[in-house]
Amino acid sequence: MAIGEQSARTSTLRWPKATRQQTRAYNTRLVLRTIYEHGPLSRADIARVTGLTRTTVSDVVAGLIDQELVEEAGFKPSSGGKPPILLSLVDNARYLVGLDLASDAFRGALVNLRGQVRHRVTLPLLSRDGEQALQLVQDAIDQLVAASNRPLLGIGIGTPGLVDAVHGIVHQAVNLDWRELPLRSLLERRYRLPVYVANDCHAAALAEYYFGSRRRAESLAVVKVERGLGVGILLSGRLLSGDSFGAGEIGHLRVVDGGEPCRCGHTGCLETMVSTRALIRQAVTIAQSRPDSYLHRWADVPDQISVDAVYDAFQSGDEATRQMVFQMGRYLGYGIATLVSVLGIRHVVVAGGIARFGPPLLEVVCQEMRSRALERVTREVQIDLSAIGSDDIVILGASALVLARRLGLFGPLRM
Secondary structure: OOHHHHHHHHHOOOOOOOOHHHHHHHHHHHHHHHHHHHOOEEHHHHHHHHOOOHHHHHHHHHHHHHOOOEEEEEEOOOOOOOOOEEEEEOOOOOEEEEEEOOOOEEEEEEEOOOOOEEEEEEEEOOOOOHHHHHHHHHHHHHHHHHHOOOOEEEEEEEEOOEEEOOOOEEEEEHHHOEEEEOHHHHHHHHHOOOEEEEEHHHHHHHHHHHHOOOOOOOEEEEEEEOOOEEEEEEEOOEEOOOOOOOOOOHHHOEOOOOOOEOOOOOEOEHHHHOOHHHHHHHHHHHHHHOOOOHHHHHOOOHHHOOHHHHHHHHHOOOHHHHHHHHHHHHHHHHHHHHHHHHHOOOEEEEEEHHHHHHHHHHHHHHHHHHHOOOHHHHOOOEEEEOOOOOOOHHHHHHHHHHHHHHHOOOOOOEO
16 A cells, blocks of 8 residues: 555544533533532633533533532622623532541541531441451441432542552452452442542542642642551642552551561561551550550550540650650651652642641651652652541542542543
């Protein structure tokens, strides 16, 4: 075949045209997202922002009003003639279920379209794992579904472990003893609702990206410390999961030779030194070995030592407790130094139970990070404490996943 002939044939190839239904779905998401982000707006405002014709906007808006997702909410001041009608989102038109499976209790909430929590459940995990942990997930969802007085959009779940978010499979969750668990398909069959599953740290990153202080940052790493430790990473607005779904699993890097055993099967992992479990384990040692410590009052009842108790000891100025927390901060700074050296990322947010120790901890983390990496690399790195409470960050991230997938409220979500 001659080159000219090949070019002529190639030039006739065309991408298939979008169907009428696909075009309408795209326009509907675009209009709804515009109202969500910029409302209240008039129909003319929406046409101007989106580039759609006024006829198309009016048609789409009529459908959204019929679905009770959008409502007419007053009038825009007129410069002459009939004042334009303003449109706004009906925040409570739909609820969704958000779950956080990454702490000592499974936490869940009914969340509205603005990410506002309308109802909560908390079920202690205790020592349950495997099938019992899965049953606890279903118990939490059952309670939330029963409590909802609005149509449900779907279910979003943040779970620890290696998670294939595209197919909703938990390949491995060490702390829950789950392996190759098809969580999405199991729950979709049970509840007849769309289910979206992500690693809990990835969900935390989405919460910060959409609702937090680093909203829409070009690149962002959220280091979440609870029962375990992991990182959610967004690079150029894309959530990084990695080829093996293990991106951000720095909690299982060995940092201490011959250290504490980890549930992953190794010893001396970072999360054996930096986690709420490590915090309580070391607090018990202080309580039983240091009569001068604030924690000594729990020496005879070590199972009653909680993160709250450790925080109270820290705030009281207890020296042993403060040194323990600062040592944890140094290990955390070491992990973050590794992270920013590999990724060259500038914005880091520390979230989870450890974040409550506040600026004193953050100062130690920053000092350690800068002492362990090139000054040129760390000079512009900003480490912040999450302003989203540890009870909500994964729930909000899982909710953002549902809102993005079901309604397109945040634009295309790249994973």
